Amino acid sequence: MAGYLLEMKGIAKRFNGVPALDGIDLAIRPGECIGLCGENGAGKSTLMKVLSAVYPHGTWEGEIVLDGKPLRARSVRETEDAGIIIIHQELMLVPELSVAENIFLGNEITLPGGRMDYPAMNQKAAEILRGLKLPDVNVVLPVKHYGGGHQQLIEIGKALNKNARLLILDEPSASLTASEIAVLLDIIRDLKSRGVACVYISHKLEEVAAICDTVVVIRDGKHIATTPMEAMSVERIINQMCGREMSQMYPSLPHPVGEVVMEARHITCYDPEQPGRKKVDDVSFQVRRGEILGIAGIVGAGRTELVTAIFGAYPGKHEGEVWLEGRKVDTSEPLKAIRAGFALVPEDRKHHGIVRDLSVGENITLSVLPRFAHASRIDEHEEAGAVSEQISRLALKTATPALAITSLSGGNQQKAVLAKMLLTGPKVLILDEPTRGVDVGAKFEIYKLMLELAAQGIAIIMVSSELAEVLGVSDRVLVMKEGRLNGDFVNQNLNQETVLAAALGQAGAAPSIPHHA
């Protein structure tokens, strides 16, 4: 069939002899948006790295045809020149440079003699951002002034500036709020109408359904199906991804909710950069034994700051009291918080969760290592026993515990971080975005584990940007807005609209009703 912008034929890629991609075909027309779906580790990112020449031509088998001519790019530079732009899952912005400087990074407009033409760049950057409905961004300010959501859109602006013909978006909405996602989807629709093709990779299948024309599902490095979106549904995509029927997204397990176990009183966090500004403003709440407390809110509402302050990991000045089982406890640093009975699975897995140079097993035992030591010598036997126990308890998929943690998929890395924290035997488990960048199958397992832990009497505080998730597993939902509590709901007949309304503005939601199972 003629008219393809780009075709990938029989792409195969191996890592140390292990096939990661096995004969994948993909064809894109101009102005088409393809949803690339698959569980973590299915090979989506690998395929896109082949396409964008992160893996140069020759390190994989198969053929890429662009405009009817074979494309044999040896570097990302060459694919970018050909109009193929990839926006990676991790943002590639330089925080200290201005917004405009970032947008023009590598493509600077220069005056004779190599001087930067700032007026021209700033003007063009502002134009691009207006097109992205970001008129309030000051292009001369450093990128670090803006939150994750804005940064994601600035990254897209950077891609547009390179005259993208094919835009690859790898999990673009992972750190976006609902309203920012809406903007993002609008931008993609606009790009499509201008003939730009997109490959959209996301675990959020509702977005795929909303924006994509065609859905390509891959599993274990193999092509499963290419189907027009009209003939698909979210359920069918999930079925194709998992290769099994997934009757429900959220498991259920009865877990009795007991007495109040933890109480946070008057937590206030100040912005480390602007000490006058409050990121969290006088927040108090309670959580009960065996209760799953969801904390919702838009990005920047202060949720992460609140939970890190409770755990003693907030980098700036903060005040407030933390009470555990009726006693005031000192949680001024993570070590003390863990000893008191808290555990935190942080939001930023790469920087705050895993220790890259340690193996899977060594990561899991990091917090409780002295437990396996006699006269400070680690008993490998005991350590290995505890590790394999955790691995089977969490259904963590790894060939051996001696494998490098970085070789695992996102979901399994998350399980390793969770295992590390569970070994400390927490009374209160804080999960900050526990399923970010985690595939559907692993998500389900993490929810199931949360319910089991709650049934064992552990109080769970879960911060999440995915409303469906908050409503799917929580017993009670707190909503934060601009550093304050703006809602406290028992999760019975609670709907997304109510929570969203509290997160976005309407104050004074229903007061909390203490409930017992």
Next chain:
Amino acid sequence: MTTMTFKRIFTQYKILALLVAIALIWAFFSWKTDGGFTSARNLSNLMRQMSVTGILACGMVFVIIAGEIDLSIGSLLGLLGGMAAVLDVTHGLPLPLSVIIVLGAGLLCGFLNGYLTAYAGIPSFIVGLGGMLAYRGVVLGLTGGATVAPVSPGMEQLGQAYLPPLWGSILGIGLFVLTCVLVWRQRASQARHKLPVIPMWRSALRVVVAGAVLAGLISTFNSYEGIPLPVLILLVLLGVFSYIARQTVFGRRIYAVGSNMEATRLSGIDVRKVKLWIFGLMGLMCALAGLINTARLAAGSPSAGVSAELDVIAACFIGGTSMRGGAGTVHGALVGALVMASLDNGMSMLDVDAYWQMIVKGLILTLAVWLDVATRGNTR
């Protein structure tokens, strides 16, 4: 594909590549000096020269794995060595007392560096730079800029004594038996945990290589007086530091802190305390190296250890310690120190001008790290 496999093999057996490099360097010098370089007397001397750099490298490798650096160690060596000489010569203190005082002072200076880095939050590069100047100033003040000599015969023994050949042989046999037991225990433990057991031929090869190296070392030393005491101390430190790195809680934490300090802190580890102790150990090694250096020269020189930090840091990097922290081995650093010492010794024997020696050493360091980076970059 063949280059890929080559690179993989190279990365996996980096230490072997280094040993091959040492063999080449030795062969070259031996050829140029008509075998003088590889005579038992010279090799014994070479190892003794290396011991000071090696002792410091034992401490430094932990500092670098933890993601820090310590530039003050050369001056600290000078200060503590000078202190040993002053205690011994001027005050005539008994040797054990001098040693204890110097070791204590070394530990304290190390803790000071560690405190400033870990608790006061000053970058270790700056702390080291400051210490480099300040400690050297103290030595100059302490000695009045003059060499303090001669040290007592007892202290001299510390740097110049030998372990008698018989004892050396017993030690060698003991170490060989220990190697066999450790290899056997590792295999047994792997089998017990149903982990893939290393192929028998590789275990056998390890035992044979260890045996050959031990036999070679001991027989070389024994054909000239015996094992020098500083080398014996270095071997003991190799064992102790390797044990700390691999088998202890503290060792695991060093790697964790260097690889991802924030994640380690969030895991409930007192990362500042870990760093404090790493610097403390570094100071202790400076004291040991200072004592041996003074004993070897039979005098406390105010310029002892000038630019020693550069040799030591180079040894660590040549030995494969990661520049961003989180990875590295003690034995690698010591092999790196052996490379540096071999170059020094060989070029001195050939009467190579001092400026050429510096150029060659600089090039070797750069080349080694370049090879490391080039083979590491493409393994993902």
